[in-house]
Amino acid sequence: MDEFHVCSLPGQESFGALVTELDPASLTDPAIRQALRELWIEKGVVVFRGAPGGLDTQLALSEIFGEAQVHPMMAGTDIASVHKAIAPVEFAPEEGNIYEVNGELLGGYLPWHFDGAYVDRINHGGILRPHVLPNRGGDTGFIDQIAAYALLPDALKARIEGLSVVYSYQPDFTKAKFGSRVDRLVQMSSLFREGTKHASVQVRAIHPLVYVQAGTGRKVLHVSPWFAEGIEGMENAGGDALLTEVIAHVLKPELMYFHKWQADDMVLWDNWRMLHCATGVPPGETRKMGRTTIVGDYGLGRREVMAF
């Protein structure tokens, strides 16, 4: 098989991989495809650097990891898209989200989360590729929740055994109950505002706080600070304090990698395992990315059943 080169991510030895020298013509080779799938599950996030071919390579790569999915918030909207499998991830000063975070105005900022926590079926990941990069800022952060679980104190592991977390769609980060604090909402994008009306977000979703990764047996600490409302059956001060304590163990610098984008990068991640965030840009900047979404369902999410 044609080889590609793999090394660790800058400053992060415990998860993730940087792939270079990948020839798009080799993506039909079954051995290459299998090696890439194994790398994705083993490492959680894979940065492809310098692969030619742009959108075509992004689509060909994504298809290796699963069928493409149209984002539930994008279906039926008229948002301009370069391809039906590509969801735009864009900040433009006149339209995008702007928040004040730690005294700084940030466009396109997104707090730590996994995609789709507020629905029962969680997609398996995606590949993000830049179209327009800002002059400053605009990093994408990743946290490994397998490493996060391994580093939890044993007493805390015992206390969270068997618990689940309740999620709902919340477009305003200042109202998030958990995770990093956001000072102020300055401007909300219409995409986020309209999202609250979508049929898929009208019932809360529930996901286990810990689950076992298929194929490897590794335990994943599975909590999205953004969208979390509390622990199922413990939506009270005690439950909130426990979830706050767990999330404090997740949001540790040693579990993080912040990707500084280059024009010829693509980043693949495992959404069942990794948290991600967007650090945002100064509000005068423009940042335009396109992402594929890899269809899938880890089979452990459910809808809240209301008692009447």
Ligand SMILES: [Fe+2]
């Ligand atoms: Fe996301």
